[in-house]
Amino acid sequence: MNKFVVMVEGKNCAIRLPVKRRGLGSLFGKREVPKKTGFFATRFTVAETASEAERIVIDSIRRELESQWGIENSDLDPPVFLVSETRHVASSDDPGVEAKGFTFYADDERH
Secondary structure, three states: OEEEEEEEEEEEEEEOOEEEEOOOEEEEEEEOOOEEEEEEEEEEEEEOOHHHHHHHHHHHHHHHHHHHOOOOOOOOOOOEEEEEEEEEOOHHHOOOOOOOOOEEEEOOOOO
8 A cells, every 4th residue: 555645626516614703713613614625634544546545535524524524515616626746755754743624714705
């Protein structure tokens, strides 16, 4: 098995991010109406091939988004997951930590 780092951009994800108030951060339990949101995420995984690594990471990200924020897209307007880069990681380059989290942005792109 090989270790890979996979960088993903998500677009057109209708999710409910926490409500933000100036100076107070997010309010627990309060969620906005679903908004089209994009994100960047980097994940490490173990797989036989780069294409298998990409599939594993995209499936994992989809499950993570669904469990934390819920994906509320209709079947006619699904979210899009794009792999921007996949690299084999040599053991000397392995940071030894699991990459987590997302960098979100407003997805104003019209489809």
